[in-house]
Amino acid sequence: MKNTSGFTLIELLIVIAIIGILSSIVIALNYETVRAKTRDTERVSWLNDFADALVLYYDDNQRYPGQRLGVGGATYTFPAGNNYFHFHYGYTQLDGSCTGNYPNLKFENSASDGFLDILYPDYINITGFFDPLGQEVQDTPYNCRYVVQQSERDVNNVQSYLMHCRIEKSLEYAEGDSGTAPLYFERSGGNPPFCLVDHNTD
Secondary structure, eight states, X not given: OOOOOOOOHHHHHHHHHHHHHHHHHHHHHHHHHHHHHXXXXXXXXXXXXXXXXXXXXXXXXXXXXXXXXXSSOXXXXXXXXXXXXXXXXXXXXXXXXXXXXXXXXXXXXXXSTTTTGGGTTTTOSOSOOOOTTOOOOTTOTTXXXXXXXXXXXXXXXXXXXXXXXXXXXXXXXXXXXXXXXXXXXXXXXXOOSXXXXXXXXX
16 A cells, blocks of 8 residues: 555645635736726827827917916926925926926916816817826826916917826836926927926825
């Protein structure tokens, strides 16, 4: 008689249960990553659509929108070492880097009603945008922003702008844009002397 050893039925069931739990965790993580990348694609597509509409608007008006800013926008300046709503804007340098503190900017937030609605319906067929996460609090990093110079906005002659949206997972979008902030997809128009340095809650 030979003595053979092996797994008992209970041991096999325990191993199968552990494998099932681990598989469920992996599937859930992959599913959430795919959902986040889908939201990133929506953000980038939306921002590109608005940037295209802004080009058409400029062709017709020789300026970018500015007169509607103020309903959901706010004027802000940067004291030394500080920023506004956690965002830090600076000057675009000749080497493409973004440094310093740029004062007196005006922004419109995608959480405000009618974001850039001056473009509708002649230049774009949507009247606003809310982040795919559904966040509507004005200082959340996932809201997109349209930023212009206060001095140009005051005389309704905006000649440059910066738009940016926070990216969740698809960092290649942020790396392939015209800006330097590693977690934000940025589009700009004109010859913008300002740029997004960083967001201090990232």
